[in-house]
Amino acid sequence: MSDTIRHRLTPLEKSERRLGFAMLAPAFLLLAAVVLYPIVELIRNSFHFNHLAQPWMGTPFVGFENYVKALGDDRFHEAVLHTVLYVLVTVPGAVVIGLGLALLANQPFSVKWPVRLGLLLPWALPLVFAGLIFRWFFEYNQGIANAMLRGLGLEPLNWLTSPGLAFFAICLAIIWKSSSFVALVLLAGLQTIPKSFYEAAEVDGATKWQQFREITLPMLRPAIFVALIFRTITAIQTFDIPYAMTNGGPGNSTETLAMYIHKTTVDFLDLGYGSALAVLMFIVSAVITSVYLRHTRRDPGRH
Numbered sequence: 001m002s003d004t005i006r007h008r009l010t011p012l013e014k015s016e017r018r019l020g021f022a023m024l025a026p027a028f029l030l031l032a033a034v035v036l037y038p039i040v041e042l043i044r045n046s047f048h049f050n051h052l053a054q055p056w057m058g059t060p061f062v063g064f065e066n067y068v069k070a071l072g073d074d075r076f077h078e079a080v081l082h083t084v085l086y087v088l089v090t091v092p093g094a095v096v097i098g099l100g101l102a103l104l105a106n107q108p109f110s111v112k113w114p115v116r117l118g119l120l121l122p123w124a125l126p127l128v129f130a131g132l133i134f135r136w137f138f139e140y141n142q143g144i145a146n147a148m149l150r151g152l153g154l155e156p157l158n159w160l161t162s163p164g165l166a167f168f169a170i171c172l173a174i175i176w177k178s179s180s181f182v183a184l185v186l187l188a189g190l191q192t193i194p195k196s197f198y199e200a201a202e203v204d205g206a207t208k209w210q211q212f213r214e215i216t217l218p219m220l221r222p223a224i225f226v227a228l229i230f231r232t233i234t235a236i237q238t239f240d241i242p243y244a245m246t247n248g249g250p251g252n253s254t255e256t257l258a259m260y261i262h263k264t265t266v267d268f269l270d271l272g273y274g275s276a277l278a279v280l281m282f283i284v285s286a287v288i289t290s291v292y293l294r295h296t297r298r299d300p301g302r303h
Helices: 011-046 065-071 074-105 113-124 127-137 144-151 163-190 195-203 208-236 240-245 257-267 271-296
Strands: none
Touching (some): 074 163, 074 208, 074 257, 074 271, 127 240, 163 240, 195 208, 208 271, 240 257, 257 271
């Protein structure tokens, strides 16, 4: 006889299991309709020629032809490079700024709502609106940035028509917009740290820096991990702010992969190739996220 006795479900347990499946069925069907079906259709469409400007061609099956075209497309390579650079610059920048804002908002102010309202406002603004604000901020003739330079006796800069300066301006806008979300996540994490830990550290003579290094950062690691995951995923999908500020210009120097997919499908009407680019974007997202997680994941209980 086997040492392992298989547990047999009672009629009541079977009934509860069937009820559980029945209650989960609507959510599963909704998930399949909203998420699974579009993904399957996207992958299927990527293996077909589907150009709305050439309807007489139909939608013949072309296999991996769209993917081969993408791998040889210099503009695709540039868009991937720009997207990776946005990730490498804006994700650490948003986390560092967000951590500082969270620490500031967690201070024992007598009136906390103005500080926390200041965190909510950038997060609540639509992405396109934030991009338009910074486009006006860096505008050559009437922008605040050049007005400050003129006030200091310096020459105004072509912020949005110079590739390097445009990239800097877009990164600044993205960090400003996304750091508030990171700050809110980290603020929630800070409020879960027991104050008794800091009181005990003060009794032992620990400095503020030692308390931050030995208590705050280790206890805040799970919240930082969550913020990094969400911020990395959204950075890979960057579209709205660069689109509103430069529309990918000058030339294609600030064009992201999401913008190239949008132009391919909406402007060029090439749905087959655009679908292949979207699938490749998913692959790039998975690779970058997995590599990022491998270097950032730590055991929250490890000190």
